[in-house]
Amino acid sequence: MTDRCKTTVPDTVRRVLRLGKRDKIHCSIRPNGEVLLPRAEGSQGDDPVLGQFLGFLARDVASHPERLQAVGAGLVQRLQSLREDVEVDLDAALSAVGLGLGQRGQRQPCWSASGRPKVWP
Secondary structure: OOOOOOOOOOHHHHHHHHOOOOEOOOEOOOOOOEEOOOOOOOEEEEEEEEHHHHHHHHHHHHHHHOOOOOOOOHHHHHHHHHHOOOOOOOOOOOOOOOEEEEHHHHHHHHOOOOOEEEEEO
C-alpha cells in the first residue's frame, strides 16, 4: 500500500483478468471481510453520473457503517402498496409521464395495469 493508500494489482492477477491500462475492476466487500476484485465489464450505456453516485454511496457505507439503518416494516408495506397493480417494463425508456410528472414537474395520474389511475403522493 502506498502513502496515498493505492495498491498494485500483481502481474498474475492482471493476466488472469486480462487487465490493461485504464481497464476497471469492480470491488465487492463481503460481510466476512473478503474483498472480490472482478474485471468490470462496462457497457456503452453506463451512466457516469450514476456511477459516481454509487461510488459515493459505497465509500460512505465503507467509511461510516454505523449510519446504516434497517428499513422499517411500515415503509416496506407503503412501498408495496404503491406498486400494487403496476406493471413495469424494465426495457422501456423512461419518460416524464411514466414517472408521474407532467410539464414543469407537476404531478399527474399514472395508469395501473388494471386501468385505474394512480397519483404519486
